Amino acid sequence: MMAEVAKDAGELPAISLYNSLSRSIEPLRTQVPGEVGVYVCGMTVYDYCHIGHARAMMAFDLVVRHLRHRGYRVRFVRNHTDVDDKIIVRAKERGIAPLDLSSMFIGALEEDLAGLGLRAPDHTPKVSDHIGDIVDLIGKLVAREHAYRAENGDVYFAVESDPEYGKLSGKKLDDQRAGERVAVDAAKHHPADFALWKAWTGEPTEPHWPSPWGEGRPGWHIECSAMAKAYLGETFDVHGGGIDLVFPHHENEIAQSECATGKPYATYWMHNGHLTLDNEKMSKSLGNIMRIRDILAEVPGEALRLMFVESHYRSPLPYSSDRLTSALVALDRLYCAKETAFGSTGEANPKTMGEPGLEAMEVATAFPGRFYAAMDNDFNTAEAMGHVFDLVRAVNRLGNDRGARSKAGAILAPARAAFALIADVLGIGTMSPQGFFDEVKTKRLLAQGRSVGEIDAKIEARGAARSAKDWAAADRIRAELDADNIVVMDSPTGSTWRMRVGE
Ligand SMILES: [Zn+2]
Structure with a gap:
C-alpha cells in the first residue's frame, strides 16, 4: 500500500502547519525525522456522536491520511473518556454501570466513524485502563509541589506554581483572579486550580480506584x-482537538505535563473550527437529527466528508441540510467523472481528440502538483477541493461526448491516477461508481419510505409497454418516474436507472 511505504526522512516533502501555540504557520519538524506522533482528544462516551464531533474527528483523519500518503510514519492516538460525571449521571438514569454505558457508546462511536470512512487510530486508549499512569503523573506533580491535596480530599493542580500557565490560550491568571466574586470553591488555593483527582463520594455506583490520596477517580484533564x-513519550509532535478545548483543557494539559516532566509537551497544537448551525455553536440540545448515524441513513458518508473538506479545518463550518444536499450533488458529479475515467477505452491520440480531450488530459496531469501544494500547506482541503472540482468538470465535459469518451481510454490515464490520489488522501470517491449510485438509490428511497424493488417493477412495466408498442403507457410510467426524481437510461441491452440528487 502506498501509504505504508516508509521513505528516508531526507526525501520527504516539506509540510507546514498552523501552530496555535506560536499563532503562526511553521514547518513540520518532528522529534524523530520522518516520524510523527499525533494525539487527539477523543469523546466523552455517554451518547451517540453528532455532526459537531464528526468535524473534529474528520479534521485529524485527514491530517493523518495526508502525512501517511506523503511518506511519514504516523503514530496516531485518540482517547475515549470513559470516566466522567456525565457518564455517571446518564448511567444512573438508565440503571446500568457507568463502564457498561461507556463501552456501549464506544462501540457505537466506532461504527459511526467507520461509516464516515475514518481510519481507526493506532491506539484508542480508555481512561479506565490507564489509572496507574494517571496516579503516577499526579504523584510527580505532588512531589514537585505543583499539586496539593485539599481538605475535601481532592487533589488540585496549583496554577500559580507554573509561571508559563496561560501560554496557549493567552489567558492571564490575574484576570481570572479579578473575575472572582466569592470563593468559588473554598478547597482551592486559586480559583483557576483544577482537579487532578476527585475523592470518592461513597456512592457505590460511582467508579473509584485506590490512590495515595484516597479512593477516587481522575479529573478530566490529567x-x-x-x-x-x-x-x-514525554515530548511528542502534534496535539489536536476542537478550538473549544484550548481553554481550559489544553492549557491544563500543557501545565501538568510540563510541570511533571520538566520537558516540553507537544511541539504543535492544531485546533479545528466549530461546526455551526444557524450561526450557533452545535449543542446537544439540537436533538437527534444531528446524529451521525441518522445522517448516514440518508446519504453516503462520503457526502458528509465532502461537505467537511470544502472548508479549511480551521474555519468555522456552517451546517445545513442544503449544504449536505449540495455536497451530495457534487459527489454525484465526481462519481460520474470517475465512471468516465475508468469506463473509457480506446487509444486515441490526444492531438486528434479535440479541445475537451486535451483539457481533461492537461487538468489531470497538473492535478497532483496542485493538490499537494494545497495539502502540504496547512492541510488546505478547501483549495485542494477547488482542484478536484476542476478535474471533475473537465472529465465530465469529455464524458458528455459519447464519441470522444469511447476513444479516450489512454488520454484519461492521468485522471484515473488523480482519482486514486483523491480517494487515498481525502477518502472521497473510494467506491465503484455503481456502488455509489446504488447506495444513493437505496438510502434516498428508504428515506422516502420506498424500495428499490418497487422502482425496478415500474421499469420492468415500462419495458413491457415498450415491447408491446404501447407508447402511451410507456411515456406515462416514464413521467411518473421522472416526477419521483428517477432518471431512466435506455441502452440496447435494457434500461437502467439512477436517483437524481439535489432537486
Ligand atoms: Zn484531551
Whole structure:
C-alpha cells in the first residue's frame, strides 16, 4: 500500500502547519525525522456522536491520511473518556454501570466513524485502563509541589506554581483572579486550580480506584497528559482537538505535563473550527437529527466528508441540510467523472481528440502538483477541493461526448491516477461508481419510505409497454418516474436507472 511505504526522512516533502501555540504557520519538524506522533482528544462516551464531533474527528483523519500518503510514519492516538460525571449521571438514569454505558457508546462511536470512512487510530486508549499512569503523573506533580491535596480530599493542580500557565490560550491568571466574586470553591488555593483527582463520594455506583490520596477517580484533564505520555513519550509532535478545548483543557494539559516532566509537551497544537448551525455553536440540545448515524441513513458518508473538506479545518463550518444536499450533488458529479475515467477505452491520440480531450488530459496531469501544494500547506482541503472540482468538470465535459469518451481510454490515464490520489488522501470517491449510485438509490428511497424493488417493477412495466408498442403507457410510467426524481437510461441491452440528487 502506498501509504505504508516508509521513505528516508531526507526525501520527504516539506509540510507546514498552523501552530496555535506560536499563532503562526511553521514547518513540520518532528522529534524523530520522518516520524510523527499525533494525539487527539477523543469523546466523552455517554451518547451517540453528532455532526459537531464528526468535524473534529474528520479534521485529524485527514491530517493523518495526508502525512501517511506523503511518506511519514504516523503514530496516531485518540482517547475515549470513559470516566466522567456525565457518564455517571446518564448511567444512573438508565440503571446500568457507568463502564457498561461507556463501552456501549464506544462501540457505537466506532461504527459511526467507520461509516464516515475514518481510519481507526493506532491506539484508542480508555481512561479506565490507564489509572496507574494517571496516579503516577499526579504523584510527580505532588512531589514537585505543583499539586496539593485539599481538605475535601481532592487533589488540585496549583496554577500559580507554573509561571508559563496561560501560554496557549493567552489567558492571564490575574484576570481570572479579578473575575472572582466569592470563593468559588473554598478547597482551592486559586480559583483557576483544577482537579487532578476527585475523592470518592461513597456512592457505590460511582467508579473509584485506590490512590495515595484516597479512593477516587481522575479529573478530566490529567487523562490526556497521562495517555499521550504512555503512547508517544514525554515530548511528542502534534496535539489536536476542537478550538473549544484550548481553554481550559489544553492549557491544563500543557501545565501538568510540563510541570511533571520538566520537558516540553507537544511541539504543535492544531485546533479545528466549530461546526455551526444557524450561526450557533452545535449543542446537544439540537436533538437527534444531528446524529451521525441518522445522517448516514440518508446519504453516503462520503457526502458528509465532502461537505467537511470544502472548508479549511480551521474555519468555522456552517451546517445545513442544503449544504449536505449540495455536497451530495457534487459527489454525484465526481462519481460520474470517475465512471468516465475508468469506463473509457480506446487509444486515441490526444492531438486528434479535440479541445475537451486535451483539457481533461492537461487538468489531470497538473492535478497532483496542485493538490499537494494545497495539502502540504496547512492541510488546505478547501483549495485542494477547488482542484478536484476542476478535474471533475473537465472529465465530465469529455464524458458528455459519447464519441470522444469511447476513444479516450489512454488520454484519461492521468485522471484515473488523480482519482486514486483523491480517494487515498481525502477518502472521497473510494467506491465503484455503481456502488455509489446504488447506495444513493437505496438510502434516498428508504428515506422516502420506498424500495428499490418497487422502482425496478415500474421499469420492468415500462419495458413491457415498450415491447408491446404501447407508447402511451410507456411515456406515462416514464413521467411518473421522472416526477419521483428517477432518471431512466435506455441502452440496447435494457434500461437502467439512477436517483437524481439535489432537486
Ligand atoms: Zn484531551
